[in-house]
Amino acid sequence: MNTKLKNSLLAASLVISSSVSAGMTAADGDMTVTHIETKEEVKAKVLLAKAIEHIQKNGSEAVTDFNQKQEFFDGSLYVFALDIDGRFLASGGSSSVLVGETVLDTFDMYGKYFFREMIQKAVKDGSGAVEYHWKNPTDRSASPKRTLFQRVGDTIIAVGYYPVRANAFQAKELLGLATVEMNENKKSALYKFNNLDGQYVNGDLYLFVIDAKTKLFLAHGVSRGFIGQSIDTVLDDIGKEATNKMLEMVKHKDSGEISYVWTNPITNEKEVKHTFFKLVDGNLLGVGFYTPN
Missing domain, CATH: 3.30.450.20 (PAS domain)
Structure with a gap:
């Protein structure tokens, strides 16, 4: 990908969260906040499970199926994949322009290397989630996005969704x-x-x-x-x-x-x-x- 296109993608799609100073937090121990699983998260988990099963059965080469096959889309949800070395392998969404690129140095405007975070968690824990901002196709604005992922061999399979927020x-x-x-x-x-x-x-x-x-x-x-x-x-x-x-x-x-x-x-x-x-x-x-x- 040429540098101009890559920089344009980053500028248009990614905005890092600004730092927050003093605030209010729950105490440690049993006094925790219950995680609320929304319909969007459930759909993302179902799609991710389907994608994981596909790679487990067909091997890492099958990630190319995530680019176009309808079974790996659910409304605005899509699957993307990268390897643990940071090479972007496939995507059914706007991030498809990154396919073939090494994304270790991909960051938002203020320096958040969210792909690095994803890889580090996948290598250490095998699965997890990462939060960042991405261009939301529904309103064309940079919105908070939460991506769920799991490692299968040397491949990281991921599905992201936009959490619904009250106003x-x-x-x-x-x-x-x-x-x-x-x-x-x-x-x-x-x-x-x-x-x-x-x-x-x-x-x-x-x-x-x-x-x-x-x-x-x-x-x-x-x-x-x-x-x-x-x-x-x-x-x-x-x-x-x-x-x-x-x-x-x-x-x-x-x-x-x-x-x-x-x-x-x-x-x-x-x-x-x-x-x-x-x-x-x-x-x-x-x-x-x-x-x-």
Whole structure:
């Protein structure tokens, strides 16, 4: 590939995540964020499994089938492959322009060598996931993409997908619904808020409730281990500071908003989260949405 085309591809398709400073993180131990498996992730896993089986049966030469055969496409999902030395072997998507190239030195504008990360993980663990930004064909913008991969011999088979993200409107809407629920029946509301399969957990959108007086978690959509625990027990110093700011703010005004860093249950990455919160009968209700780093 000529240098101009390669640089054009990188500039158009890849944007590295900016660094995030101080933030809010879950404490170590059992107080973890439950990973939410979306429909997009399930489809990616199914397609990846099919591609892996194909290579196991037919050998590494069969990676060329990923370029065009319809069985290795599912909507916007496609399969790509590279070897552990960094040579790009096949792709059914826009990255097909990289076929035949060595991608060890392929990076986004700010220096993230995501192919190197993929290879390192594949060699060490055999499989895994890597996050980066790639041009999304649905809106032609550089969007966060999560790629799942597995090593088969010296070949790495991969399928990427774009995680579905909630927005500010959806977060505010869910907080409004939760407020009505709490005012009508607190016990019933808390049960619904803690139901991972219920209406108050949708992808990376979920609700948390903290007793403003005792600082105990009464509900948390994706971290069930938090329930009944104090913020002083389950959060680190930065997390406690952010939560205490919310509790302090509702002493003067019954609602507000704040940004901090928290683990996204979809990507399993720490990302900036913007949370809208409201005091309802002595309880702090919060719903936030994640913004890519």
